[in-house]
Amino acid sequence: MTRRSSSYMKARPLFKDREVMYQYHHTNLDSSRIYCSAQATTHCWNCKQPLEGEETPAFFCLSCKVVQPPSKDVSYFKIMACDQTFTLDTQQLQKRYIQLQRSLHPDNFSQKSPKEQEYSEKQSVLVNKAYRTLQKPLSRGLYMLLPEGMHIEAETDPGADAQFLLELVEINEAVDEAQSTEEVNSIGKSTKVKLKDLTGQIDTALRKGQLQAAKALLVQIKYFANVEDKVKEKLSKLM
Numbered sequence: 001m002t003r004r005s006s007s008y009m010k011a012r013p014l015f016k017d018r019e020v021m022y023q024y025h026h027t028n029l030d031s032s033r034i035y036c037s038a039q040a041t042t043h044c045w046n047c048k049q050p051l052e053g054e055e056t057p058a059f060f061c062l063s064c065k066v067v068q069p070p071s072k073d074v075s076y077f078k079i080m081a082c083d084q085t086f087t088l089d090t091q092q093l094q095k096r097y098i099q100l101q102r103s104l105h106p107d108n109f110s111q112k113s114p115k116e117q118e119y120s121e122k123q124s125v126l127v128n129k130a131y132r133t134l135q136k137p138l139s140r141g142l143y144m145l146l147p148e149g150m151h152i153e154a155e156t157d158p159g160a161d162a163q164f165l166l167e168l169v170e171i172n173e174a175v176d177e178a179q180s181t182e183e184v185n186s187i188g189k190s191t192k193v194k195l196k197d198l199t200g201q202i203d204t205a206l207r208k209g210q211l212q213a214a215k216a217l218l219v220q221i222k223y224f225a226n227v228e229d230k231v232k233e234k235l236s237k238l239m
Helices: 003-011 090-104 114-135 137-148 162-177 181-207 211-238
Strands: none
Touching (some): 090 114, 114 137, 137 181, 137 211, 162 181, 181 211
């Protein structure tokens, strides 16, 4: 990484909303609906009351309880009310997802106005996308690197060295040749350990602004995630 790139990362966070800067407040994860909004003043499309003072992004208006349109350029981390870190709490993420979908699912607005039905559908789709992206380490890491103009090629990435690829070939062959669920489960456990270790390394690299290192580690996660899928497929055939 160049000296300029390192300074650049220290000068600003990985995520910054383009239009307004947001600030978190307390979120009640046990309430039936989540009310949140931007620090900058916005207004409810229905009753025109300001949404200022709530949390971000705005899902419902506190005054008239009407669902709001999706906020522009808000990060998935804010939508899911989780820490902006690679090692986020996936259980908290799932809890937030279930809560939001219970509140925003279009079925809840079938008797409401066409505009509310439209906004609930858009919010529900956005929540689904945010959850799917942040749920898995690979898509989460790619999302965190995207604002920096970095991505991983769909096929073999030049960041993966020959020795690492040879190791992956041997692991894949071991899965193919496995004759029992015990053998496959053993490979699966080793893969999970490796993925956990890589997750910690990537989090450290991102915190330090070492983007190239984080990208190289994400390449490894991509391959081990493929091994994990292959293990599941093999187990289904053996059972």
